[in-house]
Amino acid sequence: MTAKTVLISGAGVAGPTLAYWLARAGFRPTVVERAGGLRSSGSPVDVRGPAAEVARKMGLLSRLREAATDVTGLKFVNDRGKRVGRVTLDNAGGEDVELSRTELARILYEASQDEAEFVFHDSVTALEQDDGGVDVTFEKGAPRRFDLVVGADGLHSAVRKLAFGAETTFVEHMGVYVATLPLDGPVADPHNVVMYNSPGRAVAVHPGRGHDHGRGIAAFMYRGAAVPGFDHRDTAQHRRMLASAYAGAGWRVPELLEQVRHADDLYLDSVSRVRMPAWSAGRIVLAGDAASCVSLFGDGSTLAMTGAHTLATALTESPGDHVAAFRRYETTHRKLTAPKQRNVPVAAALLIPATRAGMTVRNLGTRLAPLVTAVQRMTTARSA
Known part of the structure; x- marks a missing residue:
């Protein structure tokens, strides 16, 4: 019997x-993959719990640890x-690992x-399915037929x-935007993420490690209504949005905005939640953020790896019955x-307090053990 063909976008x-x-x-x-090679926001992500177990089964835990950051704390500054x-x-001695999403x-x-x-620099433009398979049209390559198609192409999924x-039917803007930018060099403190807040705004500098030569990462997170005509690929628009959102901010923000103005690898997108009544239609199924994005605050990479393994296991254990x-x-x-989707508003309140009073309460609360756990589990960046 011929092996089943599966297209993964x-x-x-x-x-x-x-x-x-x-x-x-x-x-x-x-x-x-639409991009010409591997692409990523470079944001720090966690591989924890069930995803760490998936990585262990793949024989990758040692490689993940080699690329892991040395972060032990999250420090808030004025x-x-x-x-x-x-x-x-x-x-606490577990297998959880934090590393850059690029790594x-x-x-x-x-x-x-x-x-x-792997086929890079191409994308899916049309899907036609019948009882026997899916005919796929590509932007550049010749049309092909597959037994199954999986959309693992993120928040702005073409397959979905x-x-x-x-997209507007399933994607809900959560009132926050996030941007990330690789810095010009390493940061002074390799063990702490340093975060600055003003009402409704946060900027964090995260130590880097690995193939990025240890360059730090700046993350901008701010509250804002959905922007009409927002384009997640329009870097010029993103620069304008950040300049407007962070006008008058203190700490190192003016210096970091100067780097934004000259960056060619700036990433900015809405913190969004994807909600769908079903993740499959016939021979087409969604995985990762395309199916259930919880964006900045939801262990996105952990869920992506775990969900992919669950999908592969289900297909393996139900041969010939994709439904x-x-x-x-x-x-x-x-x-x-x-x-995780329900926790998004709670995480936003912790990391991006809307008022100075909220900032004060949050800063005082850092002395309490429950908040330690909450922040640790909610600072994972976008996956997928």
């Missing part, structure tokens, strides 16, 4: 993880850079590149749009994504 976190496990189960996965609060981020995507790709076909409908496999995958994985 997206080479972020979920895509390569899924390709690895499908190939090991005898499927023939093809991963198509306009003058004086510390006003700190929480300890302690793995995670690279490690997963290298683990799966010999197991699957083609198979399920317009049953998709149903089992969705039922299982929603139990993990649903609580």
Whole structure:
């Protein structure tokens, strides 16, 4: 019997993880990626809990640890850079790892590149399915037919749009924007994320490590209504949005905005929540952020890796019955994504207080153990 062919759109976190496990189960996965190579916001992400177990089974934990940051704390500072609060981020001897999303995507790709076909600089433009398969039209490559198609192409998923409908039907802006930018060099303190707040705004400087030569990362997070005509690929628009949102801010913000003005690798997007009544339609299914984005605050990379493994397992254990496999995958994985989606407003209140009074309460609260746990579990950046 010929191995089933599976097209996976997206080479972020979920895509390569899924390709690895499908190939090991005898499927023939093809991963198509719009970018010319691996792309990422570079934001720090966590691989924790069930995703750490997936990484262990893939033999990748040691590589993840080699690329991990040395962060042990999150420090809050005022306009003058004086510390006003700190929480300890302690793995307590577990397998959880924090590393840049760029590093995670690279490690997963290298683990799966010999197991699957990767096609970069191309994207899906049309999908036509019947009882026997899915005919796929690409922007550049010749049309091909696959047994199954998986949309692992993120918040702005092309597969979701083609198979399920317009993005506005499923994507909810959560009132926050986030931007990340690699800094010119390493930061002075390799062990602490340093965060500055003013009402409704936050800026964090995160130590870097790995293939980025240790360059630090700046993250801008601010509250704001949905911007009409927002384009997640329009860097010039993003520069204008940040300049407007952070006008008059203190600490190192003017210096960081100067780097924004000259950056060619700036990332900015809405913190959004994807809610869908179903993650599959016939032979097409969604994974990662495309199915259930919880964006900045929701363990996105952990959920992406875990969901990809769950999907691959379901397909392996239901040979010839993709409908049953998709149903089992969705039922299982929603139990993990649903609580994270509900926690988004709580996480925003912790990291981006809307008022000075809220900032004061948050800073005082850093002395309390429950907040330590809450912040540690909610500071994962966007995945997928």
